[in-house]
Amino acid sequence: xxxxxxxxxxxxxxxxxxxxxxxxxxxxxxxxxxxxxxxxxxxxxxxxxxxxxxxxxxxxxxxxxxxxxxxxxxxxxxxxxxxxxxxxxxxxxxxxxxxxxxxxxxxxxxxxxxxxxxxxxxxxxxxxxxxxxxxxxxxxxxxxxxxxxxxxx
Amino acid sequence: xxxxxxxxxxxxxxxxxxxxxxxxxxxxxxxxxxxxxxxxxxxxxxxxxxxxxxxxxxxxxxxxxxxxxxxxxxxxxxxxxxxxxxxxxxxxxxxxxxxxxxxxxxxxxxxxxxxxxxxxxxxxxxxxxxxxxxxxxxxxxxxxxxxxxxxxxxxxxxxxxxxxxxxxxxxxxxxxxxxxxxxxxxxxxxxxxxxxxxxxxxxxxxxxxxxxxxxxxxxxxxxx
Numbered sequence: 178x179x180x181x182x183x184x185x186x187x188x189x190x191x192x193x194x195x196x197x198x199x200x201x202x203x204x205x206x207x208x209x210x211x212x213x214x215x216x217x218x219x220x221x222x223x224x225x226x227x228x229x230x231x232x233x234x235x236x237x238x239x240x241x242x243x244x245x246x247x248x249x250x251x252x253x254x255x256x257x258x259x260x261x262x263x264x265x266x267x268x269x270x271x272x273x274x275x276x277x278x279x280x281x282x283x284x285x286x287x288x289x290x291x292x293x294x295x296x297x298x299x300x301x302x303x304x305x306x307x308x309x310x311x312x313x314x315x316x317x318x319x320x321x322x323x324x325x326x327x328x329x330x
Numbered sequence: 331x332x333x334x335x336x337x338x339x340x341x342x343x344x345x346x347x348x349x350x351x352x353x354x355x356x357x358x359x360x361x362x363x364x365x366x367x368x369x370x371x372x373x374x375x376x377x378x379x380x381x382x383x384x385x386x387x388x389x390x391x392x393x394x395x396x397x398x399x400x401x402x403x404x405x406x407x408x409x410x411x412x413x414x415x416x417x418x419x420x421x422x423x424x425x426x427x428x429x430x431x432x433x434x435x436x437x438x439x440x441x442x443x444x445x446x447x448x449x450x451x452x453x454x455x456x457x458x459x460x461x462x463x464x465x466x467x468x469x470x471x472x473x474x475x476x477x478x479x480x481x482x483x484x485x486x487x488x489x490x491x492x493x494x495x496x497x498x499x500x501x502x503x504x505x506x507x508x509x510x511x512x513x514x515x516x517x518x519x520x521x522x523x524x525x526x527x528x529x530x531x532x533x534x535x536x537x538x539x540x541x542x543x544x545x546x547x548x549x550x551x552x553x554x
């Protein structure tokens with residue numbers, strides 16, 4: 178099986194059901210078991226696209242990788258102190274988040290946002306956390322919080 | 331004067347006297363007490379009697395400091411995320427005292443609510459073998475046994491899940507403690523001598539918790 182013949186609705190329905198199984202088991206805590214999803218893809222496809230040590234260069238690199246692969250239309254951001262708001266239009270996986278909302282639960286995971294968090298940790302050496310995933314008609318808006326490294330770690 | 335209890339009364343007293351203790355004196359916890367606590371854990375029930383629990387006793391100050399940093403870091407990230415989205419403010423909306431509310435927000439977002447692992451004289455890391463079916467339930471039963479024995483010994487403890495909730499933090503723990511991949515780190519129990527007595531936290535009444543035969547019909551009438 179190749180990616181070219183893998184229907185996205187099939188992939189998304191499987192991703193949704195796997196995430197739902199996590200949610201059924203762990204409730205809201207399930208989201209913290211999914212924070213590293215995308216790590217392999219990040220190493221293989223994204224890291225090489227990041228050409229600098231700023232949030233802007235990270236978002237640009239991840240957005241470029243996702244657009245080249247046809248996973249999202251791109252990525253933009255706004256930064257205010259330690260808050261970073263990502264805008265992700267045209268994401269292949271948005272139907273997964275919509276199904277969670279339809280089921281009365283908050284989305285558990287956003288792979289593009291996970292990739293940014295992984296990059297922040299790898300490149301900036303700063304902890305980061307996804308605070309909120311909002312699903313809109315023009316794409317998703319994901320709020321991240323960036324932290325200073327904690328002494329002792 | 332010595333108080334006497336039936337076995338049921340004594341059991342309930344230990345259960346009701348248990349508190350989550352996060353502040354400890356420097357007094358060490360004896361080896362005898364540690365052994366009693368671990369023996370209580372060992373006697374817990376487990377699916378198929380698999381006994382998947384394993385324990386790491388941590389007294390080393392540097393390791394405890396790292397445990398505190400991992401736990402505090404995780405709590406700080408999660409609670410700050412809850413704060414910036416205003417969900418924490420919604421959760422505490424019923425608390426009228428603004429000073430207390432501010433202190434609670436500070437304690438939670440700073441991560442200090444979990445960083446005390448560094449200050450307990452001993453931390454027991456509870457792990458479980460993954461090659462069983464009921465790992466989280468089995469280890470949780472063992473942990474409750476530990477907490478009750480801690481209470482029976484006149485010590486204090488807190489069941490800390492913060493360093494294990496997020497995969498990223500659990501990976502840090504695995505590396506720090508050299509735990510193999512086929513073992514899950516479930517929780518850390520901070521144990522020591524409490525610095526002061528603690529009042530019980532409120533509990534929901536039984537009539538809000540128990541249903542009769544099927545979900546929704548209260549088993550108990552609301553007490554006047």
